[in-house]
Amino acid sequence: MNLESIKQGGLKAVFDTLEDTFKANGIDFYMIGAIARNIWYAKGDVKFLTTKDVDFAVMIGSREDYKNVREELFKRGYTESGTNAFVVISPEGLQIDLLPFGALEIDEEVKFEGKGLTSIKVNGFQEVYNMGTADVILETGHQFKIATLPAIVLLKFIAYDDRPELRFKDARDIINIIDHYFNLESEFIYENHADLFGGENEDITLEEISAMVIAREIKKMIRENKDLNLRLARIVSGNIGLMEKSTLIRNMVNESGKDVEKIAAILEAMLKHLKE
Known part of the structure; x- marks a missing residue:
């Protein structure tokens, strides 16, 4: 490296x-x-x-x-x-x-x-x-x-949730990692998460695929900690519910240039696999 x-x-x-x-x-x-x-x-x-x-x-x-x-x-x-x-x-x-x-x-x-x-x-x-x-x-x-990058995403979601008034950069880092994750880890994704391609996922973006893979990798880490599992799902679902009123989503929009609906779709993809 x-x-x-x-x-x-x-x-x-x-x-x-x-x-x-x-x-x-x-x-x-x-x-x-x-x-x-x-x-x-x-x-x-x-x-x-x-x-x-x-x-x-x-x-x-x-x-x-x-x-x-x-x-x-x-x-x-x-x-x-x-x-x-x-x-x-x-x-x-x-x-x-x-x-x-x-x-x-x-x-x-x-x-x-x-x-x-x-x-x-x-x-x-x-x-x-x-x-x-x-x-x-x-x-x-x-x-x-x-x-790992999924671990960093996990810790940043938690840090943001603990002190949202001070940790606005965490939201930007999360979406930045998601945006780059597929290019950085494409071989790993194809080898270990090939089931995410095609079928019901045929029309989704690479960023949504990345969010799904990151969620799956986080799930492996926190599987034994039910409280942390629930907390992370609550953080993601709570911000989806707020949409443009969510400071986290607005910071992700500012970092990525994506609109609110695209950010929400990425978070929805992540939430789906956090709840599996």
């Missing part, structure tokens, strides 16, 4: 430090967010925005483990964020989100003392860890678990 086109200044050094720190503390982790998305986009001829954020989901067994990771990073020149207790700033100026999940969760929420944001929801993080990552060898020489 060629990471050259998405490499930020000092990214290799950041990866070296984080990998060493996680391993020294016996912590497993995977990459999420914009960098993870861009790694998959780099497989094809897909343009994407660069980012100064690097997001890792880290499996933490105790508050002490999380504290130790942060303290080790501070010894290596990292600094605290004044606005987010789950963020550290690298010596190169990159924002590193360390999002803990695992034994610390209370009703799928994690709270820490600190400055600014001190509470986050981690609904779906465990499911993605279990079934929604792939090992990728990066151009930097690192081999990391990377959240």
Whole structure:
């Protein structure tokens, strides 16, 4: 996987430090967010925005483990964020989100003392860890678990639903992934989801096919979590019901240039396979 086109200044050094720190503390982790998305986009001829954020989901067994990771990073020149207790700033100026999940969760929420944001929801993080990552060898020489595109869609739906007033970019990212998914994963789709072609689906768009496949892949991840299953279906169906009054749909329209009816058709295709 060629990471050259998405490499930020000092990214290799950041990866070296984080990998060493996680391993020294016996912590497993995977990459999420914009960098993870861009790694998959780099497989094809897909343009994407660069980012100064690097997001890792880290499996933490105790508050002490999380504290130790942060303290080790501070010894290596990292600094605290004044606005987010789950963020550290690298010596190169990159924002590193360390999002803990695992034994610390209370009703799928994690709270820490600190400055600014001190509470986050981690609904779906465990499911993605279990079934929604792939090992990728990066151009930097690192081999990391990377959240798959369907996993990223799952987490973005949840993040949007938790804080819709702040997370408007999530809606845009979701439709952007759906728009590019078929070209990026056409071989996988033909090999594993050939039943979606023809028959009653003969006249649907490739974006709707992509939405169906993404929904099926998400369904595999969350099958054992009935509450999460219901929540995701509720998010999608609720926004379909609102149509042009839905902020999520309006953001998808703005990102994609599609009209409300086309966005609704894509979400309907996704909802159908979430409910299977």
